[in-house]
Amino acid sequence: PSTCTPYPVPMGLPQVTPPVPYLFRNYEYPQGTTPRFEGSAQFPPWQALRATTAAPLYFPPLQLFGRSFQDGGLLANNPAAIALHEARALFPGRRIACLVSLGSGRRKSQPPASQPIAPPWYTTLKTVARAASRTEDVHQVLADTLPHCGVRYFRLNPPIESKSALDETSPSKLRELQAIGREAVAEGGCCADAMTALLDLLTAELLTPPIPHSHPPSSSHPPSSS
Numbered sequence: 001p002s003t004c005t006p007y008p009v010p011m012g013l014p015q016v017t018p019p020v021p022y023l024f025r026n027y028e029y030p031q032g033t034t035p036r037f038e039g040s041a042q043f044p045p046w047q048a049l050r051a052t053t054a055a056p057l058y059f060p061p062l063q064l065f066g067r068s069f070q071d072g073g074l075l076a077n078n079p080a081a082i083a084l085h086e087a088r089a090l091f092p093g094r095r096i097a098c099l100v101s102l103g104s105g106r107r108k109s110q111p112p113a114s115q116p117i118a119p120p121w122y123t124t125l126k127t128v129a130r131a132a133s134r135t136e137d138v139h140q141v142l143a144d145t146l147p148h149c150g151v152r153y154f155r156l157n158p159p160i161e162s163k164s165a166l167d168e169t170s171p172s173k174l175r176e177l178q179a180i181g182r183e184a185v186a187e188g189g190c191c192a193d194a195m196t197a198l199l200d201l202l203t204a205e206l207l208t209p210p211i212p213h214s215h216p217p218s219s220s221h222p223p224s225s226s
Contacts (some may be wrong), residue, residue, distance in 0.1 A: 024048030078135035103157025
């Protein structure tokens with residue numbers, strides 16, 4: 001049902017009201033299937049990456065076909081559930097065996113620190129920003145649900161002690177983050193289990209004859225500017 005092997009795809013956020021996710025795909029949907037999430041497979045990778053990294057205050061929105069795209073993390077900072085939905089729609093009737101969710105590190109819960117007096121609008125804005133950046137809520141729902149559906153689920157998101165800026169460039173800080181990632185892999189645990197599960201699935205896939213497509217792929221087009 002696809003023109004190429006599906007890979008993780010970036011997600012942008014068009015500046016529309018209300019905001020909706022937009023998927024930059026590298027695959028096509030089966031003919032006659034209507035995607036729930038708007039998207040296209042016609043954009044080059046650099047445009048997809050540019051759109052999904054257009055974080056406010058850091059990079060300007062990307063203008064494409066009369067539309068303006070921003071960082072998809074503003075709406076779905078953990079798009080694992082969207083990926084699960086895409087897999088189900090792309091391969092109807094096939095069992096989803098495994099889902100691996102990759103995080104960028106999580107900070108441990110800390111007691112609220114004393115803050116200088118600020119206007120109410122500033123406090124509200126910070127609360128909204130923190131809510132948008134929460135990723136573990138989606139993880140908890142998937143962790144509680146997927147095992148009962150026969151799906152092996154892994155979340156790789158090691159804890160980080162100190163806060164990092166979105167535009168962090170300090171060599172020492174980057175080395176610290178690299179060390180955290182290497183330590184998470186070396187410790188095994190969830191990371192080792194995930195790699196073992198993926199290797200098992202890859203081996204089974206290589207030993208299984210391909211399933212012929214019953215329908216030719218449908219075509220996707222970039223969004224209309226009208």
